[in-house]
Amino acid sequence: MDEQRFETGLKGAMRDAAADAPPPSFEVGDVVRTSKRITARRRAATAGAALAVVAVVGVGVGMGVTTTSGGNATTAAAPAPEAAPSAYRAAPPSAADAQGAESAAAPPAPLGPATGDACANPQDPELRALVDQVLPEVADAQMAPTTMECRPPRGRGVHLLVGEGVLIVDYAPPGEPSAPRSDGGVSVPTASGGTLQMVAPGTGITAEQLEQAAAELAPLL
Amino acid sequence: MTDAADEEFAEYFRARRDAVRRTAYLLCGDWHRADDHAQAAFVALHRHWRRIRDKQGLDAWMRRTLVRSVVDESRRPWRREKAPLTAAPEPPVADRADAVVTREALVAGLRSVPAKQRAVLVLRFFDGLDVAETATAMGCSTGTVKSQTAHGLAALRAALGDAIDDLRTA
Numbered sequence: 001m002d003e004q005r006f007e008t009g010l011k012g013a014m015r016d017a018a019a020d021a022p023p024p025s026f027e028v029g030d031v032v033r034t035s036k037r038i039t040a041r042r043r044a045a046t047a048g049a050a051l052a053v054v055a056v057v058g059v060g061v062g063m064g065v066t067t068t069s070g071g072n073a074t075t076a077a078a079p080a081p082e083a084a085p086s087a088y089r090a091a092p093p094s095a096a097d098a099q100g101a102e103s104a105a106a107p108p109a110p111l112g113p114a115t116g117d118a119c120a121n122p123q124d125p126e127l128r129a130l131v132d133q134v135l136p137e138v139a140d141a142q143m144a145p146t147t148m149e150c151r152p153p154r155g156r157g158v159h160l161l162v163g164e165g166v167l168i169v170d171y172a173p174p175g176e177p178s179a180p181r182s183d184g185g186v187s188v189p190t191a192s193g194g195t196l197q198m199v200a201p202g203t204g205i206t207a208e209q210l211e212q213a214a215a216e217l218a219p220l221l
Numbered sequence: 222m223t224d225a226a227d228e229e230f231a232e233y234f235r236a237r238r239d240a241v242r243r244t245a246y247l248l249c250g251d252w253h254r255a256d257d258h259a260q261a262a263f264v265a266l267h268r269h270w271r272r273i274r275d276k277q278g279l280d281a282w283m284r285r286t287l288v289r290s291v292v293d294e295s296r297r298p299w300r301r302e303k304a305p306l307t308a309a310p311e312p313p314v315a316d317r318a319d320a321v322v323t324r325e326a327l328v329a330g331l332r333s334v335p336a337k338q339r340a341v342l343v344l345r346f347f348d349g350l351d352v353a354e355t356a357t358a359m360g361c362s363t364g365t366v367k368s369q370t371a372h373g374l375a376a377l378r379a380a381l382g383d384a385i386d387d388l389r390t391a
């Protein structure tokens with residue numbers, strides 16, 4: 001068959017092939033809800049990082065001390081901390097921006113331990129936001145069921161259904177013991193002095209990919 | 222988004238959803254994954270809606286996003302392209318419409334073509350884009366589009382084999 005006939009036949013065949021579409025599995029409401037959920041998660045991650053930066057700057061400035069003539073130490077009036085740089089800038093759609101990539105003007109402070117005295121949250125939203133940032137492929141993954149085991153307070157966890165398995169991300173705060181994993185997962189120290197452990201049985205995520213993800217997540221925790 | 226922007230987006234969605242789904246289907250060969258890719262593209266569009274000034278370029282924006290989504294997925298190790306969820310084509314039987322066999326052979330043939338070449342073929346022969354428009358959608362040069370077209374057609378010819386004679390001429 002000559003080239004021209006082939007191309008003509010191809011056009012018709014493509015039209016035929018795509019003609020019998022099954023009913024769509026999504027409506028405009030599904031799109032809008034997903035869009036708003038992603039935006040809310042990224043804003044939470046940005047706000048958390050910005051607050052951490054502001055807190056660090058505020059503490060650093062507040063620790064400046066001057067001595068008065070009477071020998072009394074007074075704390076220098078701390079200037080208002082600079083607003084944290086916007087970590088989410090709007091950009092025109094481009095090849096790099098199609099997935100809504102974010103850029104930060106400065107590295108955010110590590111997330112660190114959770115607050116409170118209750119058991120560690122196995123679906124910590126702040127940790128989830130960071131996991132979504134490092135692994136955008138799991139941004140829409142549903143939460144996996146978890147056990148009732150009470151993990152130490154100030155820890156953080158995320159359990160996600162990925163593929164046929166579960167991605168488990170556990171952060172233990174500084175001072176909490178954490179044994180090295182022997183089940184194919186990774187265990188790395190974090191920037192805040194804690195320990196990050198990740199395992200992904202049945203998900204199809206390889207050990208190398210897990211190590212790469214842990215290497216990107218550890219400086220943020 | 223404001224109510225007006227929401228309604229504007231919804232209007233575009235209603236007008237283009239089916240076309241985007243069909244293009245996605247030819248790009249990936251499976252209706253379930255096609256819906257995933259189409260929905261992801263619309264979600265990305267919704268998130269950027271306010272910032273897109275040129276509403277005339279929405280179709281081009283969607284095509285770029287869709288193609289990138291499909292090509293990126295083909296590269297991810299834990300989402301390697303698998304056989305379509307639909308059943309494998311059955312051997313032709315006497316009462317089976319030839320059109321169904323041809324359709325299935327085409328989709329299977331397209332799936333065997335490398336992702337970028339497949340994208341070029343779908344954009345040029347299904348969406349009807351010219352070389353320049355295809356280059357914009359793919360984020361590459363017109364020369365690359367021409368060579369990808371030639372290689373893609375050759376690969377598809379080889380994949381179709383005898384089924385090539387069943388392609389309609391009109």
